[in-house]
């Protein structure tokens with residue numbers, strides 16, 4: 162813990178799990194660097210202040226109607242949040258900035274998906290830094306969207322999905338970021354806002370490290386002309402207990418179950434906090450896992466399988482037939498699971514947090530990207546870092562068994578583990594004194610102090 166700096170930072174996370182986790186980790190990192198931290202969160206999905214007594218929390222109302230809060234179209238939900246949170250945020254910030262009983266506010270750190278925070282920050286003359294929760298490559302690629310549109314890669318056409326995007330090899334058209342919505346223009350608008358919000362900021366923080374994304378980071382530094390701070394991996398800097406931001410309660414019974422399994426034998430299956438599955442896919446996954454004869458720990462979020470509440474669609478007697486070889490839960494303590502010696506493979510949707518968490522524990526991945534940046538992350542995993550497999554011939558039980566066998570038993574899997582072991586070492590090394598992420602954090606702290614009004 163560094164000496165207190167007598168300065169306050171205000172953080173404003175987007176209320177989605179994959180965005181809140183890294184923001185809360187960042188809050189802890191900066192707290193340990195000596196800053197006082199205030200987090201503004203919304204009643205749409207709120208954090209639990211009692212788990213973080215060293216942080217001050219301010220709850221604002223997102224004012225979403227019941228139907229808006231239940232919106233399944235992610236882009237529409239984000240649009241509601243942007244419209245409804247602006248005024249409550251402005252009011253809350255006004256109160257915080259004028260509170261002379263606390264340390265002066267020196268900087269606002271926000272998620273660029275909130276498209277109003279730059280103008281609000283400007284109206285209070287507060288410098289604003291962004292946290293980009295995706296990879297550096299994602300930020301680089303979406304900033305090139307105007308060119309990709311000009312060249313006809315976007316909007317994606319079915320006939321061109323397998324085509325190589327030569328400017329971003331080995332990405333194919335199907336790997337370019339995309340979120341389906343009732344109005345396709347909504348996604349392009351979001352992408353364009355993300356880039357303009359970033360350019361308008363006074364620097365941005367990325368949860369990555371130099372050795373993992375050197376090329377993308379060099380591109381960002383060249384294109385954006387503002388400071389870039391790759392200070393990750395965040396979760397390796399702070400104890401999990403101080404930074405846990407989980408919105409669902411974690412089922413720790415899985416750790417006792419993992420304790421009974423052989424080293425590197427278990428397939429951990431989780432598709433993050435947003436992805437949903439249809440019945441056919443859910444059943445192929447269930448049978449692929451059972452037929453592999455490997456033990457598995459599977460996170461099935463309630464409501465994530467269309468047409469069911471939880472496991473009702475599993476065939477009668479499925480769980481009993483596994484004879485203890487399969488454990489299904491609603492939400493895992495994922496970082497602890499990936500760090501457990503019994504876990505040998507991670508079957509993931511490749512959200513950036515999950516991808517990075519897997520790399521940091523040296524666990525090879527079966528990639529099943531669904532949306533947003535996940536296709537891009539998966540391509541990096543399979544074709545750039547070569548630490549995982551994509552199910553290129555469709556998600557079918559036979560293919561699943563084959564992929565598990567390759568990763569668990571074949572030479573190709575062993576080679577991936579060797580590459581991962583080197584990446585894992587680099588992920589740990591970059592946090593040590595004077596190495597890249599350590600240095601970048603030092604630069605970030607100095608940058609914040611230099612922003613003072």
Ligand code: UDX
Nearest residue numbers: 179182431433434435460492493495512513514515533
């Ligand atoms: C979303 C997007 O989908 C993702 O592509 C983007 O990069 C970030 O925002 P999400 O889908 O939830 O996030 O995936 P991911 O980025 O992997 O974040 C999930 C987080 O929840 C991880 O930190 C993971 O450790 C945690 N988690 C997941 C749990 O704690 N328990 C679980 O059972 C599953």
